Amino acid sequence: MQKETLCLGLLSLGPRSGYEIKQMFEGPLSDFYSLSFGTIYPTLNSLQADKYVSCKQHSQSKKPDKKVYTITKKGMELMKDNLLGDASSYIRSGNFGDQIKSEFFLLLLFSKYLPKETMNTVLNERVLYLRQKLEQFNYDGPVPGNLDAIRNEKSVSFIRGLASALIETGLNYMEKNRGKLS
Amino acid sequence: MQKETLCLGLLSLGPRSGYEIKQMFEGPLSDFYSLSFGTIYPTLNSLQADKYVSCKQHSQSKKPDKKVYTITKKGMELMKDNLLGDASSYIRSGNFGDQIKSEFFLLLLFSKYLPKETMNTVLNERVLYLRQKLEQFNYDGPVPGNLDAIRNEKSVSFIRGLASALIETGLNYMEKNRGKLS
DNA sequence: TTAAACTATATCAATTTGATATAGGTATTG
DNA sequence: CAATACCTATATCAAATTGATATAGTTTAA
Structure with missing residues (x-):
């Protein structure tokens, strides 16, 4: 699945920072999929540049700024289009499909x-x-x-x-x- | 698992060419693991350089030369050492372990x-x-x-x-x- | 109090993939 | 029988991805 579609999909569940998206991958998604920071942060930047997500900077007194991304209408549309377009290619993947390294x-x-x-x-x-x-x-x-x-x-x-x-x-x-x- | 250990392990089942190793990954191993040509060929070259495998060139009338690799005694030892050394780290991997992209x-x-x-x-x-x-x-x-x-x-x-x-x-x-x- | 672990983003060298180049062979199909 | 597609076989490389590291302050535990 394209990293853009995946990040948009996760943001569709609610606004998140890059760090929080990573936490999803390390927590409930860890047995199914993962992306590294090196993929997540650049993806969010490019999604923002193309207006698929908006970003609010929360300056947190002393921690580094937290950039919270929210999916836009345009982003929702892209996500749904991508899911629909690629759905059939995902059927043969997963447990006893592609991409497993056991x-x-x-x-x-x-x-x-x-x-x-x-x-x-x-x-x-x-x-x-x-x-x-x-x-x-x-x-x-x-x-x-x-x-x-x-x-x-x-x-x-x-x-x-x-x-x-x-x-x-x-x-x-x-x-x-x-x-x-x- | 290190690509060297894996290639040596497959060669321990009998002499093979790079192409035939790839066929194993696309055939019976496809649901568990895979390596691309871009990884297999360089790995075989470096294993040969370090004498972990030997290589016989079979000129096949008209097809490109087939390079058949055979694991050496030194190679068998490295493989066994690596397997033993890393065994415990593989316990938490696989179906419902690491490295799955479903x-x-x-x-x-x-x-x-x-x-x-x-x-x-x-x-x-x-x-x-x-x-x-x-x-x-x-x-x-x-x-x-x-x-x-x-x-x-x-x-x-x-x-x-x-x-x-x-x-x-x-x-x-x-x-x-x-x-x-x- | 001090070390370890957590929050948070960013970057980058090293690895890996996926595609392509090359080149001839074999099987299918109209 | 000619054309097309797919198979054997190695090699290479741009592009993508990972895994590690840098930075820096906070919170928790010993």
């Missing part, structure tokens, strides 16, 4: 070159890690203000439910089949 | 900006695509020669079984819960 699967692939006790530890820690992820996806308590909007999206509960189901399947599979690796 | 999930996230009939088509095509993926993972027939070695790895049947289980879960979830999106 180092854990590579480790499994080459597991025969590792000592058995190492692989045992790795699999145990993977299970712990996935249980932790599962808790994360099932967690329903409060979240920091700037992450609240995304949490309350209708689509997010669909996505969280799917992620939860997938992790559970992965955990069950691992527990039942880990013997087949060695 | 455009399909982004599309779901922004689905409210798309016409209902578009999302309906998208979801139908996604289901078809996943069914096709499922077939791919369950397929047990013959594969081209250079992809055979990877197919016969013990770890690969574990991985394929896992992928298959995950896709099935995803399909079931989608069919039961797609109403919740709109």
Whole structure:
């Protein structure tokens, strides 16, 4: 997905600073997508230059100025047009689509070159890690203000439910089949 | 995973050309990892310069020369050392770990900006695509020669079984819960 | 009190991708 | 049978992206 469309999409949930957009990627979006500061800040600048977003500078007494971006009408239109135009190309992407770099699967692939006790530890820690992820996806308590909007999206509960189901399947599979690796 | 470790790991399954390594990434590895030609060829050159692989030039009558790389003893040692040294850092990566860019999930996230009939088509095509993926993972027939070695790895049947289980879960979830999106 | 961690933007070297160049072979199709 | 498309095979490079670092003040924890 074009970085412009993505940033506009996130700004459509409410005005945000670049730093807050990054927080979304590190928080609720971390399992699905990420952009670095080096991409986010220049994208916001170019979106502003082309009037897809407006910017209000909040001088915060002593911290560096916070630049809060708001999506414009023109920006909303561009975002919707882009989403509609590219929708079909996103169908074959995602879990078992494009753009995945799973180092854990590579480790499994080459597991025969590792000592058995190492692989045992790795699999145990993977299970712990996935249980932790599962808790994360099932967690329903409060979240920091700037992450609240995304949490309350209708689509997010669909996505969280799917992620939860997938992790559970992965955990069950691992527990039942880990013997087949060695 | 370092590109060197990964290329060495693939060469540990048998001698290969750069083009054939790329075919592995486009074939059986496509759902888990990928490297471009722009990374593969320079990596093979530097591995050769440092004696981690040897290279035999096969002049093929009329096609361009095929450079077939073979992992050396020194290369096997480097690969194993790297795998062991970095194993713990790969635990938190993969499905629901790092490095995933799922455009399909982004599309779901922004689905409210798309016409209902578009999302309906998208979801139908996604289901078809996943069914096709499922077939791919369950397929047990013959594969081209250079992809055979990877197919016969013990770890690969574990991985394929896992992928298959995950896709099935995803399909079931989608069919039961797609109403919740709109 | 002092170190660590957080808020906030900006920049940039190093890496990586995706496209293109080159060049001949093979398969399809009307 | 000729034309078109796709396959084998390596190489290179502009453009995009990351990951790290710089800067600088604030807040939290020990």
